[in-house]
Amino acid sequence: MSDIIQLLPDAIANQIAAGEVVQRPASALKELLENAVDAGATQIQVVIKDAGKQLIQVIDNGRGMSQTDARMSFERHATSKIRTSNDLFSIRTFGFRGEALASIAAVSQVELRTQQVGSELGTLIQIEGSEVKKQEPFAGKHGTSVSMKNLFFNVPARRNFLKSNPVEMKHIVEEFQRVALSYSEIGFTLFQQDLEVYTLLPGKLSQRIVGVFGKSYQGNLIPCEELTPHVNVKGYVGKPESAKKTRGDQFFFVNNRYIKSNYLHHAVNSAFEGLIQPDQSPFYVLFLEIDPSHIDINVHPTKTEIKFDDERTIYAVIRSAVKQALGAHHVVPSLDFSLDVNFNEKWDNDPEKKAQVDREYSYKSFNTPEFKKASSTGWEKLFEGNQNQIPSRTQHREEETEVLTFSSKVNPSYAKEAFIRPQVEEPNGTTFQVELSYVVAQMSTGLLIVDQQAAHERILYERYLRQLKLAQGPSQQCLFPPTVHLGPSDFALVIDITPELHSLGFMVSEFGKDTIIINGVPADIHIKNEKELFEGLLEQYKHFKNELSLDTRENLARSLARKSSLKRGQKLNSQEMETLVGQLFACQNPNYGLGGNKSFVKLDLSSIHSFFSKSHV
Numbered sequence: 243m244s245d246i247i248q249l250l251p252d253a254i255a256n257q258i259a260a261g262e263v264v265q266r267p268a269s270a271l272k273e274l275l276e277n278a279v280d281a282g283a284t285q286i287q288v289v290i291k292d293a294g295k296q297l298i299q300v301i302d303n304g305r306g307m308s309q310t311d312a313r314m315s316f317e318r319h320a321t322s323k324i325r326t327s328n329d330l331f332s333i334r335t336f337g338f339r340g341e342a343l344a345s346i347a348a349v350s351q352v353e354l355r356t357q358q359v360g361s362e363l364g365t366l367i368q369i370e371g372s373e374v375k376k377q378e379p380f381a382g383k384h385g386t387s388v389s390m391k392n393l394f395f396n397v398p399a400r401r402n403f404l405k406s407n408p409v410e411m412k413h414i415v416e417e418f419q420r421v422a423l424s425y426s427e428i429g430f431t432l433f434q435q436d437l438e439v440y441t442l443l444p445g446k447l448s449q450r451i452v453g454v455f456g457k458s459y460q461g462n463l464i465p466c467e468e469l470t471p472h473v474n475v476k477g478y479v480g481k482p483e484s485a486k487k488t489r490g491d492q493f494f495f496v497n498n499r500y501i502k503s504n505y506l507h508h509a510v511n512s513a514f515e516g517l518i519q520p521d522q523s524p525f526y527v528l529f530l531e532i533d534p535s536h537i538d539i540n541v542h543p544t545k546t547e548i549k550f551d552d553e554r555t556i557y558a559v560i561r562s563a564v565k566q567a568l569g570a571h572h573v574v575p576s577l578d579f580s581l582d583v584n585f586n587e588k589w590d591n592d593p594e595k596k597a598q599v600d601r602e603y604s605y606k607s608f609n610t611p612e613f614k615k616a617s618s619t620g621w622e623k624l625f626e627g628n629q630n631q632i633p634s635r636t637q638h639r640e641e642e643t644e645v646l647t648f649s650s651k652v653n654p655s656y657a658k659e660a661f662i663r664p665q666v667e668e669p670n671g672t673t674f675q676v677e678l679s680y681v682v683a684q685m686s687t688g689l690l691i692v693d694q695q696a697a698h699e700r701i702l703y704e705r706y707l708r709q710l711k712l713a714q715g716p717s718q719q720c721l722f723p724p725t726v727h728l729g730p731s732d733f734a735l736v737i738d739i740t741p742e743l744h745s746l747g748f749m750v751s752e753f754g755k756d757t758i759i760i761n762g763v764p765a766d767i768h769i770k771n772e773k774e775l776f777e778g779l780l781e782q783y784k785h786f787k788n789e790l791s792l793d794t795r796e797n798l799a800r801s802l803a804r805k806s807s808l809k810r811g812q813k814l815n816s817q818e819m820e821t822l823v824g825q826l827f828a829c830q831n832p833n834y835g836l837g838g839n840k841s842f843v844k845l846d847l848s849s850i851h852s853f854f855s856k857s858h859v
C-alpha cells in the first residue's frame with residue numbers, strides 16, 4: 243500500500259487554526275487591539291462597519307514593522323514576542339502564539355499598512371484567504387493599520403453562523419471595553435458606521451471607568467488596594483448601594499490581561515456579603531499583579547482562562563482587599579471625583595481612620611506586621627481564621643453545578659424526581675405562616691410546608707415561559723413612561739431581546755442614542771418603580787447569561803420571576819397563602835424553586851406519629 247499521510251497546505255492549516263482564534267468579529271478585534279498595545283501605541287482608533295462583518299480596522303501609532311516583518315507577521319507561529327520556551331513562563335505581552343494575523347488573513351481580506359518610527363517608507367500588504375495579492379511600499383505616518391474586511395468571505399458556513407448585528411456589536415463593544423479599561427493611559431476611539439461611539443482620553447483608571455460606563459459611575463467608585471509579597475490587587479469596586487444600577491459589570495485583569503474566573507468573582511461577592519442583596523452583583527474593576535511564573539495563561543487560545551499555582555491565597559487576598567476598601571468607605575467621605583484618584587493616597591495612611599475601620603470590621607488586614615513577616619509557606623496559617631469561608635476549588639465546583647442543575651439542558655440529577663408530579667391533595671382550610679417565610683397548610687394526610695419565595699418563583703417562571711411561547715403577556719401602560727439610559731452593549735442587548743420583552747408585557751422602544759423608553763410593564767406585577775424593575779431584570783438576565791448558558795426565553799422567564807416574586811419576610815393573608823399553594827401544585831414541576839432548592843416538604847401523618855411513638859430499645 244502506498245503512503246497516504248500528507249502535510250496540510252498552509253492555507254488550510256491556517257483556516258483550521260482560525261476556527262479557534264477567530265470565532266466572531268469581536269475575537270478578531272481583540273487580537274488586533276492587543277497587537278496595537280503590544281506595539282507600544284499611545285493612541286488606538288477602531289473603525290467598525292456592519293458589526294465587524296464588513297470591516298474592522300485598527301489604527302495605532304505604535305512602533306510599526308519593517309518590510310520583512312510585515313510579510314512575516316502573516317506566517318503562522320511567527321512572533322516577535324517569545325523566542326524560547328522559557329519565555330513562555332515570563333510573558334508580559336498580550337500575544338505570543340503568533341497565530342492571530344495568520345488566522346485572520348486566512349478567513350478574510352486583510353490590508354496592512356505599517357511604517358516604522360524613523361523610516362520614510364512603509365509597507366502595504368493585501369492578503370485574501372492567506373494569498374498575498376499585493377505588496378508595495380507606501381509613504382504615510384509611523385504606526386500600523388490593519389483592516390479586516392468581509393470576515394469569513396471564503397467560509398460561507400461560518401459567515402452564516404454569525405449572529406445578528408446587535409449581538410455581534412455587543413461582543414465588539416465588550417472586547418473594546420476590556421482593553422480600554424486595562425490601558426487607561428492609552429487613548430482610544432471607536433467608530434461604528436462613521437458614528438463616534440467612544441472617545442476615551444488617556445487618563446487615570448477612575449476616569450477611564452467613567453468614560454466607558456458613563457457619568458453615573460462618578461460618585462460610586464471605591465478605591466481598592468492590597469499589596470502582598472505574592473500578589474498585588476488594585477482597582478475599584480462599586481459602592482454597595484450602586485450594586486443594582488451598575489448592571490453587574492465585573493472585570494478582573496491579571497497582569498493587565500482580562501480573565502474570567504467564577505472562583506475569584508466569588509471572593510469579591512463574599513466580601514460584599516450583608517451589604518448587598520443576594521441577587522445583586524457588585525461592580526468591580528480589579529487588577530491583579532503577579533509574577534508570571536505563578537500563572538499559566540496558556541490554557542485556552544482565547545486566553546480568558548487562567549491557572550494560578552496558589553488559588554486559595556489569591557482568593558483570600560482579593561476578599562480582604564475588597565473588605566478593607568468597603569470598610570474604609572464607611573468612615574471616609576465618599577470619593578470626590580475631581581480629586582486626583584491615586585492608589586497611593588489612601589485612607590490607610592491615616593492611622594486614626596484605620597483604627598476605626600479595624601474595630602468595625604473584623605477581617606484580617608494584610609498590612610499588619612504579622613502579615614509582612616509571613617513567609618510564603620506561612621500563608622495557610624495566616625488565613626486560618628478565614629478558612630471556613632474560603633471554599634476550596636472542589637467545593638466551589640459543587641456550588642456551580644448545583645446551580646447548573648436547574649437548566650433543563652444540563653439535565654439534572656433531580657430530574658427524575660422533578661417531573662413526577664407529587665400526589666398532594668388540596669389543603670383543607672388551615673394555613674399559617676412561619677417566620678413570614680414558610681406557609682404551613684394542613685391536609686388530611688399531614689402537613690405541607692411551602693417555601694413561599696421558592697414557590698412563587700416557580701409559579702411565575704412557568705407563567706412567563708407560557709407567555710413567551712404564546713407571545714401574549716398582558717401589559718399595563720405606564721402613566722409616566724420612564725426612559726432608561728444604557729451603555730452601548732446593554733442597549734444592543736435590549737434591542738436584541740425586544741420581541742421577547744414585548745411578549746412578557748414590557749413595551750419598550752428606542753428613544754435616542756443608547757436610551758429606551760418603557761411604555762408598559764407586565765400587567766400582573768405590582769411595582770412602584772418600573773425603571774428599577776426593568777434595570778433589575780436586565781441585571782439578572784446578564785448574570786444568568788454569564789453563569790448558565792440558557793436560551794433567551796428561559797433566561798428572561800427566570801430573571802423576571804426572580805425579580806418580581808414574593809420574597810421571604812413578606813406577610814401573606816390566608817387567601818394569598820391558599821392561592822400560592824394552589825398555584826404551586828398547578829405547576830408542571832412544583833417540586834423545586836429556581837435555584838434547584840426544594841419548594842415544599844410534606845410531613846405526613848405517619849412520620850408525625852413516629853415522632854411520638856415509644857422507642858423499642
Ligand code: ADP
Pocket residue numbers: 273277278281302304305306307315316320321322323336337338339340341342343344386
Ligand atoms: P503575536 O501577537 O502572538 O506575536 P500575531 O499574529 O498577532 O502574533 O502578530 C505577529 C507579529 O506581528 C507580532 O509578534 C508583531 O511582531 C507583529 N505585529 C502585529 N501587529 C502589529 C502592530 N500593530 N504593530 C507592530 N507590530 C505588529
Ligand code: MG
Pocket residue numbers: 273276277336337338340342343
Ligand atoms: Mg497578537
